[in-house]
Amino acid sequence: MIDVSVDFQIEWHKRVSSTNDVCQQYATKGAAEGIVVAADFQEQGRGQRGNAWESQEGQNLTFSVLLRPTFLLVTEQFYLSKAISLAVSDWLIAYVTNKPVKIKWPNDIYIGDSKICGILIENSFSSQYMESSVVGVGINLNQVSFPDDLPNPTSLLLETGTRVDPRKALAELVNCIDGRYIQLTEGYRDNIDNDFFNAIYRKSQLCKYYSNGEEFYATIIGVQPIGELVLRTAEGAIRTFAFKEVTFVI
Template sequence: MKIIKLSATDSTNSFLKDLSHNSTLENYTVIVTQKQTKGRGQHESKWVSKPFKNLTFSLFIEFKNFKITNSKYLNFATSLSIYNVLFKKKITKLSIKWPNDIMSANKKICGILIENTFTGDKIKNSIIGIGLNVNQEIFPDLLKNVTSLKLETAVNYNLDELLNEIIIEIKNNIDFLESNMFEVLDKKYLEVLYKKNTPTMFKNSKSEIFMGLISGISNNGKLQIQLQDDTIKEFGIKEISFL
């Protein structure tokens, strides 16, 4: 494992992607920065983080034999790693919001962006970007329903120590992937899935609002929702949002 610390960069994912194209990287190479000017999240959204207060980093992982058809388990392994670390910090009402946001009650505490490189039917390598709100206590008005470790626990955290804890946990869960222990990850993920089996309002890509129950995740990583007529419908990441 190699950790590269930057004082500032536009995006740790972009920096690490460029680095991987121009050099041979050691597995589990980490790029971490105190200041990220153009952080990216899901749906091409921005990740806003106050400098020197939070963890913004990206991790390079190379796979030997990981099929694209099992890619949802990479989401599971990564999000469960963050969940496990925060659970040990006694963050209350912790859950994973599909596909891989970490929530404390109804407030987001961590975002994850995974970008893969493919060879044939396999994932060659992945760049996993993680933005974790740690010691920040005041957030811009444009950020709704967010929180941090410090807001939840009143503890000021050492960012380097927290980073090491997360990397170790990710490596442990990646071992489950490499060993094809998908059932373990599946079971743990569904146990802590946000709003699972809870009546919830959703909005689809046509801006139609409906109620349903999250029942699971399909083999191709789509969210399975039980509708009011008891049918199960599957939605991709750009096809549905929570109200």
């Protein structure tokens, strides 16, 4: 068991190129974990798969956190993704009571069938252990219109009818991250595994997927420790996919 207490320090910027970039600079300089970089607007915000992160200035919450989970092996890095996804879900559940809050593998956060949050984690390693992690989070808070090329976005305002101050939201979210990170550092991995699997979007439902030019129907039956998604096809075959190897058809 590792006793870790993170002293989170929040700094807020009007504009940055990317909160992950600023946080990564701190990591490179050897800063201690707990630095939180937030911004009203990111000029070059990015999400998973190399996509740009679209966000109206001042309407949403975009931030990055520097963590140093040096207790995790490289092969265990997906535990951090689980913990962060659950922390964001924990926070959203307190606001959204009429629809399910779910984690779309590997770490997008959905309300119903609409995406409200994206997470981008950039890790560095030292030998077989983690050295640092820059955890970028983008949550749609008060935005009500989105670019047409975004297929299924939503925001907290659209879902609840209530505006949330980004600074208030960040303070609450940092507490949620702290709680899940402590859970991880203290070795409660079974709890994280169970909570994560129970929160998976469309778990136990027969749904359409796309992989390598093929469309097929399958059910999520598990997530491996390294983060691979385990599906059972409609024909009964068990198939395992790494990130970017399979896509939900929503």
